[in-house]
Amino acid sequence: MEEYLDQVWMGNTVKVYAIVLAQIIVVWILFKLLRKFIIAALKKFSARTHSQVDDAIVEAAEKFIIPFIFLMINYGIIQQLNLSVKVDHVLKVAVAVITAYYFVRFINHAMQLSVNLYMHSKNEPPERIKQVTGILSIFKAIVWLAGIVMLIDNLGYNITTLITGLGIGGIAIALAAQNILTDLFSYFVIFFDKPFSIGDAISINNAAGTVERIGIKTSHVRSLTGEQLVIPNADLVKSTIKNFKRQQRRGIIFKMNVRYDTPAENLDAIPQFVEQIIKAQPDITFDRCHLVAFADYSLTFETLYFVESTDYKLYLDRQQRIFREILKAFSERGIAFAIPGQTFILQQSPAVGEKK
Template sequence: MLSQWISGTNALADHPVALWLIAAAVAATLYLMLIFAFRLVRARLERRAALPGHGMAAGAIRVMQRTSWFLLAIFTLMIGVDVAGAPFPFSEGGAQHLWFVLIALQLALWLDRAVDVGLSRALSHRATVTATLLSFLLRALVWVIALLAMLDNLGVNITALVASLGIGGVAVALAVQTILSDLFASISIGLDKPFEAGDFIVFGSVAGSIEHVGLKTTRIRSLGGEQIVCSNTELLKQTIQNYKRMQQRRIVFAVRITYKTDVEKVAAVPGIIRSQIESQTDTRFDRAHLARFGEGALEFEAVYYVLTADYNHYMDIQQAINLGIMRQLQAADIALALPEQILHMPRDAAPAPDARGRNPIGDAPAAAPA
């Protein structure tokens, strides 16, 4: 009786339905164990991420969130089927391919999130557009590699596929050459950071503040108020002056006085200029000299620094310096030179008559030639 029961039990255990039930039980147990392990690891990472200076733990949590429980369920079911010895619904080679596809897909999901998290941390101080574009390119690369690996495992000749894709890629690249050049220019702007939103730049005949750096174009608000849209590629070909990053401003200006001024008073002019510059805040005096004997005036050249990049503040300072110099020169009875041009003519030179034979100096007609 016992031997019959044992043999009946063995026969039931060898039945495909029973084997699949055993496989399901093993898979469910393993699946619940993995869920418990994941929750335990995540709880520890969350406690660690709450502490200052543990950004890696927060990143690991975000990577774990990319786990596909559907793929994990299929994975544990295949383990259960293998343990129970249940018959696969496909060949052994097909089962091996399925193993590889499941592992490749899950690794690609984790790498996709890891690239996103890593670039978000590494490029947090960069332009948002640059971080987004680089993240998209690297994540696309991850999935292309995963897809090629799966196709190779399934027996597809990826060498010919890659070659054909390369030829097609060259054709597409030639067709969208301008767009691609602007995209790479956008990446260059984001990585090199020659300017960013809010900077005041000057290039060519354009001067204005950066409003937005996009994938293809950069938008600039000019001093006149209109918006200027410039291609990223064309913009990087220009020599760009970025005034936002200027720490101080070097100023050179001239003062012209008449030649009639006494030498002693001429010698006092550099001191007058220096006193007016040093009387202003946010300035540093450099030099003031009688630079040259100009046409119709003695020319003094002064150099100083404004210790701020604010243009309006610089103009206020320059105006105060100019007014102060004028007051002191007037008090010292030193006259500023007026722009003038002197034309010397020989005394025996007579002006030529006009078309009617009249002398332009007087109303008398010009003498007829002998």
């Protein structure tokens, strides 16, 4: 038996191979027990707490930290063997690749969890969280690219030419995709500044509708007449956006033009009965009613009131009722609205030969 164990295969005795194999098996069993008992216990403990941070730590340990440590321990065990230069180089390259892989995945995973925890802590809606996924995909790709460059550098290759090429290529791509990048940065502005969200009723330029989707390049708005408006994000950022959903109340200003020959007592009565009519309506706050201008053909009264709701139909109902009551009050008092017109003065021309 001793003679067999002392036999040399590829620079190592059978006994050394057996010891290394036994160590690998023991380590594998220990890590299996670690996952089955300790990690399971930590999961149960974290599930009982209100914080999600401990859940994230346990998940990261199970997915990345423990497997990486397991591979590194096995690599250290294998180093006990007398390896050839070629095999040792292959193992070192494999370890470098595995390290870069786990490092990049851990960074991306930590970034994803951190953003999700932050979004949930701010009680952000699911639509906003979906938007974050699109943004994180870009940053994850950048992290992977940086990880590959670092791996190539650690393997002993000169990356100066590669970085220079990436820089020149990046400039060329940026110039070629200038409009796309403008919309992309506009998407970031919309995401962080939050001028509107999915489901908001907005008005932009001459278009109005409900936001259905906020994409990386364009946003989709369903117009009031049913068409889908596809608007570049850059145009949205440059424009003035009215967000009706975020109204707390709606202010309404309207003007009334009455004739110049309206009696003074009626002019004094107009602000009073307009105030009474408006205050009699539910969900309405009266602000003012004044004679504000001597127009070309009329006296102009201006009225301001507020509807204490964002419901557009409620606003139309209240406004219709107010207008009808004002018309009724004008009719009862004999007050006439002014209508634009012109007055012509006719003068008879003198007969021929008649002195002027």
